[in-house]
Amino acid sequence: MRLRIGQIDYANCTPIFTALKSNFDCTDYCFVSGVPSTLNAMLATGEIDLCPSSSIEYGKASEKYCLLPDISISSIGAVKSVFLFSRVPIEDLDNKTVGLTTESDTSVNLLKIILAKKHGHTNHFQRTSLPLAEALKSFSALLLIGDAALKTAMTHHGLYVYDLGELWHDFTGLPFVFALWIVRRDAAAEKHAEIKALSGKLKAAKQLAYDSYESIASDCSEREWMGTEALVDYWRTISYDLTPEHCAGLQRFFRYAAELGILSREPEILIFS
Numbered sequence: 220m221r222l223r224i225g226q227i228d229y230a231n232c233t234p235i236f237t238a239l240k241s242n243f244d245c246t247d248y249c250f251v252s253g254v255p256s257t258l259n260a261m262l263a264t265g266e267i268d269l270c271p272s273s274s275i276e277y278g279k280a281s282e283k284y285c286l287l288p289d290i291s292i293s294s295i296g297a298v299k300s301v302f303l304f305s306r307v308p309i310e311d312l313d314n315k316t317v318g319l320t321t322e323s324d325t326s327v328n329l330l331k332i333i334l335a336k337k338h339g340h341t342n343h344f345q346r347t348s349l350p351l352a353e354a355l356k357s358f359s360a361l362l363l364i365g366d367a368a369l370k371t372a373m374t375h376h377g378l379y380v381y382d383l384g385e386l387w388h389d390f391t392g393l394p395f396v397f398a399l400w401i402v403r404r405d406a407a408a409e410k411h412a413e414i415k416a417l418s419g420k421l422k423a424a425k426q427l428a429y430d431s432y433e434s435i436a437s438d439c440s441e442r443e444w445m446g447t448e449a450l451v452d453y454w455r456t457i458s459y460d461l462t463p464e465h466c467a468g469l470q471r472f473f474r475y476a477a478e479l480g481i482l483s484r485e486p487e488i489l490i491f492s
């Protein structure tokens with residue numbers, strides 16, 4: 220049976236998927252696109268075999284997953300697409316209600332950690348898919364990720380804007396891993412050779428992407444609303460690697476998530492081989 224691969228339909232995934240599809244035979248793959256929260260749910264139920272998925276999804280059910288090596292969606296400092304848009308400074312958000320995008324599973328928990336652990340705040344949270352101006356009629360602040368965050372950050376709205384990659388880095392000095400390439404263990408057993416081959420292709424695709432951001436940007440649909448220069452700059456901001464330093468950031472995230480009761484325990488990191 221063909222490998223079913225989730226594809227996040229955000230600009231941050233464009234370089235890897237473009238390099239994969241244009242340099243390697245992908246006829247045996249079935250790509251399923253969606254936003255992270257939808258793809259996380261599909262991975263959890265086995266509707267897809269593997270996916271660049273929210274890192275917290277691995278932590279929630281690590282006993283049924285493993286991770287592809289050397290690849291992630293991370294930042295070492297600012298990420299440029301995960302923003303809290305706030306009517307008041309973050310220091311003044313204690314006891315306030317914060318709106319959370321329905322598309323994210325990791326960043327919503329990163330925000331909870333930053334508000335609780337860095338600022339000592341207690342907050343109420345509510346999921347919403349309302350656009351910024353509407354959401355801020357009901358909430359003091361709104362968290363957005365992905366293309367919606369990129370687009371909203373381009374407009375002038377006179378708000379306090381916080382980059383969560385930067386807040387995390389200031390707080391811990393570590394990279395933040397937003398997404399991991401998560402593989403279901405049952406698929407890893409049944410389709411081992413196919414997943415091994417895909418892992419090799421992705422590693423090569425990552426290198427090819429790093430070397431060809433300009434040409435990928437000049438030929439992708441996001442350039443229409445973002446422009447090639449800003450896209451290349453964005454992709455250079457993101458780290459697609461998964462080094463021991465990234466894993467240290469990931470472990471710290473899992474530790475804080477367990478301390479706040481978001482995870483029942485700190486998961487072991489198991490790499491597919």
Ligand SMILES: C=C(O[C@@H]1C=C(C(=O)O)C=C[C@H]1O)C(=O)O
Pocket residue numbers: 227229231255256271272273274292298300301322323324325326327364365366368397398
């Ligand atoms: C950097 C980003 O990382 C993302 C954030 C995710 C999350 O918060 O669950 C999931 C996948 C990534 O696409 C972004 O989407 O802007």
